[in-house]
Amino acid sequence: MSEVPRGLRARPVEIATAVGFAALGGIAMFDSARIGFGWGFDGPQSGTFPYWVGALLMLASGAVLAGAVLRRTRAMFATSEQLASVARVFIPAILYVAAMHAVGLYVASAGLLAWFMIRLGGYPWPVAIASGVATAVIIFVVFELWFLVSLPKGPLEELLGY
Amino acid sequence: MENLAALAAGFAVALTPSNMVLMLVGVLLGVVIGVLPGLGGANGIAILLPLTFAMEPVSAIIMLSCIYWGALFGGAITSILFNIPGEPWSVATTFDGYPMAQKGRAAEALVAAFTSSFFGAFVAIVMITAIAPLVARFALRFGPPEFFAVMFLSFAAFVGQGRGSAWKTIASMMAGFLFACVGLDTVTGALRLTFGSMELMRGFDFLVAVIGLFGISEILIAVEEGLRFEGAKARIDPGVVFRVWRELPRHGAIALRSSFIGCWMGVTPAGATPASFMSYGMARKLSRDGAAFGTGRIEGVIAPEVANNAAGVSALLPMLALGVPGSPTAAVLLGGLIMWGLQPGPMLFVEQKDFVWGLIASMYLGNVAAFLVVLTLVPVFAAILRIPFTIIAPLILIACAIGAYTVNNAMFDVMLMLVFGLIGYVMKKLDYPLAPMVLALVLGNRTEQAFRQSLLLSEGSLWVFFHGWLSGLIMTAGLVLLAWPLIGRLTASVRARMA
Numbered sequence: 297m298s299e300v301p302r303g304l305r306a307r308p309v310e311i312a313t314a315v316g317f318a319a320l321g322g323i324a325m326f327d328s329a330r331i332g333f334g335w336g337f338d339g340p341q342s343g344t345f346p347y348w349v350g351a352l353l354m355l356a357s358g359a360v361l362a363g364a365v366l367r368r369t370r371a372m373f374a375t376s377e378q379l380a381s382v383a384r385v386f387i388p389a390i391l392y393v394a395a396m397h398a399v400g401l402y403v404a405s406a407g408l409l410a411w412f413m414i415r416l417g418g419y420p421w422p423v424a425i426a427s428g429v430a431t432a433v434i435i436f437v438v439f440e441l442w443f444l445v446s447l448p449k450g451p452l453e454e455l456l457g458y
Numbered sequence: 459m460e461n462l463a464a465l466a467a468g469f470a471v472a473l474t475p476s477n478m479v480l481m482l483v484g485v486l487l488g489v490v491i492g493v494l495p496g497l498g499g500a501n502g503i504a505i506l507l508p509l510t511f512a513m514e515p516v517s518a519i520i521m522l523s524c525i526y527w528g529a530l531f532g533g534a535i536t537s538i539l540f541n542i543p544g545e546p547w548s549v550a551t552t553f554d555g556y557p558m559a560q561k562g563r564a565a566e567a568l569v570a571a572f573t574s575s576f577f578g579a580f581v582a583i584v585m586i587t588a589i590a591p592l593v594a595r596f597a598l599r600f601g602p603p604e605f606f607a608v609m610f611l612s613f614a615a616f617v618g619q620g621r622g623s624a625w626k627t628i629a630s631m632m633a634g635f636l637f638a639c640v641g642l643d644t645v646t647g648a649l650r651l652t653f654g655s656m657e658l659m660r661g662f663d664f665l666v667a668v669i670g671l672f673g674i675s676e677i678l679i680a681v682e683e684g685l686r687f688e689g690a691k692a693r694i695d696p697g698v699v700f701r702v703w704r705e706l707p708r709h710g711a712i713a714l715r716s717s718f719i720g721c722w723m724g725v726t727p728a729g730a731t732p733a734s735f736m737s738y739g740m741a742r743k744l745s746r747d748g749a750a751f752g753t754g755r756i757e758g759v760i761a762p763e764v765a766n767n768a769a770g771v772s773a774l775l776p777m778l779a780l781g782v783p784g785s786p787t788a789a790v791l792l793g794g795l796i797m798w799g800l801q802p803g804p805m806l807f808v809e810q811k812d813f814v815w816g817l818i819a820s821m822y823l824g825n826v827a828a829f830l831v832v833l834t835l836v837p838v839f840a841a842i843l844r845i846p847f848t849i850i851a852p853l854i855l856i857a858c859a860i861g862a863y864t865v866n867n868a869m870f871d872v873m874l875m876l877v878f879g880l881i882g883y884v885m886k887k888l889d890y891p892l893a894p895m896v897l898a899l900v901l902g903n904r905t906e907q908a909f910r911q912s913l914l915l916s917e918g919s920l921w922v923f924f925h926g927w928l929s930g931l932i933m934t935a936g937l938v939l940l941a942w943p944l945i946g947r948l949t950a951s952v953r954a955r956m957a
Contacts, residue, residue, distance in 0.1 A: 310888055317629050324636050324651060331648050339914040342648040345906040346639040353632035359625040373887055378682040385681045386880070389674070389855055393872050401859065409852045417848030431853070435860070443509050445864055 303375035310364040310373075317357035324350030384416065400450030406432040461591055468815025471516060472823055480521040481820060485828045488528015493536050493839050495680045497854055498545055499529035499770075499787040500896070501673040504665045505861030507794050515798035516816040522794060523774070523817060524824040526787050527579065530730070530770045531828045532839065534571035534763055539564060539840050547730035547766040550738040554751060554758025565694045567759050568836055569702040574713060574760040576829040578768035581717040582724065583821045586775045590807075590818070593779035597804035602911035603923050605780075605803075607932035609905045610923075611939070612782050615726045616894045618939030626890045634895035637662045638902020645910065657870045664793055664899040666862045666871045667878050668786065671892050673858040674879025677851055679886060693837050702756075709760050712741050716761045720768025724784050725776055730769035737765035771821065778814060779804060782901065786893050789900040 328343030328350060335341070374382070388411055395404040406428035413424035439445045440458075449458055471477070491502035503522050510518035533548035538555035551571060558567035600608070613631055620627045640651045641661025652658040706713075716737035723733035741761035742751040751758050773784030774791070781802035783789040795802045800810060807814055832839070862875035882892060898905075916922030924930040 306888070309884065313884055313888055313890075314629075317633060320633060320636060324639070327651050327653070331650065335918050336646075338646075340910050340918070342643045342646045342650060345909060346636060346650060349632050349635045349639070353629060353636065356625045356628040356632060360623065360629060363623075363625070374682060381681045381684060382678050382883070385851060385855075386678060386876075388852075389876060389879075392855065393859065393876055396859070396872065397869060401863070405852075405856045405859075408856065409849070412848045412852040417846055419848075427849070431856070435856070439860065445509065446867070447860060447863065448869060 301372060301375045303377070304373040304379060306371040306373040307364060307367075307369060308373075311361060314357045314361035314364060318354050318361065321350040321353030321357065324353070388412070396448055398450060400453055401447045402432040402436060403450055403452055405435060461587060464591070464811065464815045465587060465819060467812070468817075468819035469823075471812050471816030472520060472819040477517055477520050477816075477820070478823075480517055481524045481824050481827055482831075484521040484524025485528040485824060485831050488525035488530075488828070489532035489535075489832060489835075489839055490528075490842060491525060492529035492532020492545055493842055494850065494854065495536070495542060495676065497857070498672055498676065499526050500785075500790050501669045501671075501676075501858070501861075502529060503787060503790045503794075504668040505673070505857055507665060507790065507797070508861065508864035510794070511797065515795070515800055515810075516813045518798060519791065519794065519813070519817050520820040520824070522791060523820065524828070526770065526791070527821075527824045527828045528831070529787075530579070530767050531572060531575050531832045533766075534575060534759075535568065535832070535836060535839050536843060538567045538571060538759070540843055542843075547734050547770070548762070549731070550734040550762035550766075551759060553738065553762075554753070554755050557752065557754035558756070558759065561754050563754065565698045566702050566756065567754075569694060569699050569833070570706065570756050570759045571763045572829060572832050573703065573706060574716075574763035575767040576825060577713050578717045578720050578764035578766070579771045579821075579825045581714075582721050582768040582771035583818070583825065585721055585772060586778070586821070587818055590775050590779045593775070594804040594807040597780050598808070600804070600928075601926075602908045602915065603926060603929040604932065606905065606908035606912050607923055607929040607936065608780055608782055609901060609908065611932050611936040612726070612776070612784075613894065613898070614936035614939040616891070616897075618942035619723075619726065619732065620891055621732065622889045622891060624943040626888075627894055630885065630890045630892065631894035631898045634898025635902045635905070637667065637895075638664075638899050639906070644903075645907075657868075660866065660868075662874070662899065663865050663871060664896065665790070665865045666874050667899055668790055668896055669858050669862050670875040670878025671882035671885075671896065672786070673854065673861075674875060675882030675886055675892075677854055678879065678883045680847070681851065694833060699833065705756070706760070709757055712757055712761050713764050715740065716764035717768040720765035720770075721772045723765070724769030724772030726784065730766040730773070730785060733769035734762035734766040738762045771825075774821075777802070778806060778817070781806075781904070783897065786896045789897050793900055 324346050328347035331343040332341035333343035333347035388408060392404050392408045395407065409431050410424040410428035413419040413427060414421050439447055488502070491497045491499065503525055506522065506525065510522065529545060533543060533545035534551050534555070536542045537548040537551040538559050541552050541556040543549040543552055555567045555571060558564065616631065617624050617627050636651065641659055643650050649659065719737045719740065720733045723736065724730065738758060738761045741757050742748040745751065745757060770785065773788040775784065777783040777788045777792050781792065783792045792802055800806065800813065858875060859872050862871045863869065865871055885892060912922045923933045
């Protein structure tokens with residue numbers, strides 16, 4: 297028998313997802329009940345449609361949940377290695393979006409590209425930073441100057457007069 | 459004849475120099491999008507849609523639909539050369555396309571794939587030209603119950619024709635409907651599912667959801683698989699092209715059958731991906747040496763490529779004629795119509811003749827352009843995949859972020875995109891289909907509106923949907939489709955007991 301790979305099994309994720317969907321349905325039913333799901337003086341009330349949609353969502357995720365609870369499998373959701381690779385991309389993505397709030401999209405984008413090139417691609421950092429800056433400049437020319445679309449800016453752009 | 463006159467007028471719209479340039483730009487972008495994993499037709503168009511606000515609607519749709527054609531063609535390149543399907547609908551193309559490339563017949567496989575794609579698309583466009591106006595004219599008589607019935611039928615088709623768990627399809631769809639409900643109810647002015655949040659008052663924009671669900675999640679799946687691109691090199695010289703073209707008519711039966719499957723699956727919202735699998739399976743089953751499939755048979759490339767392009771193109775038929783898109787990409791284009799201030803539905807053929815026929819004419823031209831572009835530029839597009847993923851991944855992330863931001867100029871949407879990306883990743887891993895969610899998100903408001911108006915007509919009785927013969931017929935068809943997985947299971951168990 298081959299070695300069992302370490303990582304996250306499919307069953308708990310399956311259960312958690314089904315519970316999550318069911319909760320979403322429950323919340324929708326609750327909120328729709330608040331605004332009314334009956335027959336108003338001018339037709340169906342606002343909550344009617346989301347109420348029944350929420351009910352169907354609870355029914356469907358209940359069925360998925362029952363299936364996942366009853367069926368014991370050892371199938372993997374993802375191995376530790378796979379989860380680590382996903383995290384290596386997703387965590388910088390979160391930081392990128394957070395940084396966008398503070399320094400604007402251009403600086404954050406340059407940073408994101410440079411980070412990927414240095415940490416995951418093993419490029420020398422002058423090359424990576426130059427590529428990052430070049431990317432930011434190209435985005436600026438295409439969007440800000442060409443399409444006249446204003447993207448989020450930070451202190452650096454302010455310093456440069458934008 | 460009336461159609462042909464309208465089509466000629468459409469060509470006059472599409473053939474202006476600026477629209478021709480947009481067509482070419484769209485096709486080039488589309489092939490690149492089709493080649494890159496993590497950027498597909500639906501989210502590629504979603505990213506670019508905000509840039510078209512200021513454009514003429516007809517120019518905008520010409521460019522965006524050409525991106526779609528380009529992506530449909532481009533998917534085959536990576537499937538054949540790298541064994542990496544650039545798009546889900548080209549998975550079936552890898553079965554025989556990649557073995558052909560390994561045997562040094564990459565150029566042949568590519569020419570066969572492109573020609574088949576073109577054939578499939580062409581059949582579908584001819585069908586749209588002939589049938590769409592009739593469907594639209596017929597649909598002009600539709601009232602709210604009929605519209606609700608059509609929507610019901612399309613959503614039921616997901617359940618009936620889906621390959622995975624029916625419950626998961628329903629869950630994904632209902633979640634999509636709920637996301638569509640978030641925000642201000644335009645009929646009564648009530649705030650729904652916002653829980654006091656200002657940001658949620660605007661509601662979820664389906665473009666942001668599409669970019670997250672299809673773009674971000676796709677990158678996460680790609681890194682998880684540890685993408686390493688090792689592919690065959692290919693250059694197509696004219697000699698190969700003519701040799702393959704001489705051989706292709708022998709497979710005419712396969713091509714015709716596959717285009718029929720594609721058109722059918724594309725009009726119903728099952729879409730291009732199952733169509734390509736189905737027609738590959740049919741070709742193998744009906745071939746005399748079906749066992750040789752998977753080792754590099756040219757029929758194994760022709761069948762899925764004809765079908766997926768036919769399906770991809772014909773997904774626009776219900777979008778144009780009824781306002782009910784047949785695929786996620788068509789759904790994004792439909793969202794575009796609404797943004798450009800057009801009212802989707804059968805009235806489009808009456809009120810926006812230039813728009814509709816300009817689009818249909820551009821389908822002919824765009825597919826010819828896409829065909830020529832891929833034939834001549836294959837080496838260039840294949841070279842894109844030799845750029846390391848550590849550079850491509852952040853660039854796609856940046857493109858997604860810009861796309862999500864420009865929808866409403868809101869930072870909140872960029873965060874929402876990441877959340878949808880994570881949701882999409884988990885859903886994909888657990889085999890929840892994403893297409894029903896996106897379609898529900900796009901059609902949610904109009905489905906609800908049709909539902910409400912119908913109930914107003916009947917003063918609350920649900921029988922209104924079975925009152926008219928037409929809506930009753932469509933609803934019954936929908937119910938049959940909805941019960942299909944159940945019927946299938948019953949007959950299987952009966953058969954098992956008989957045996």
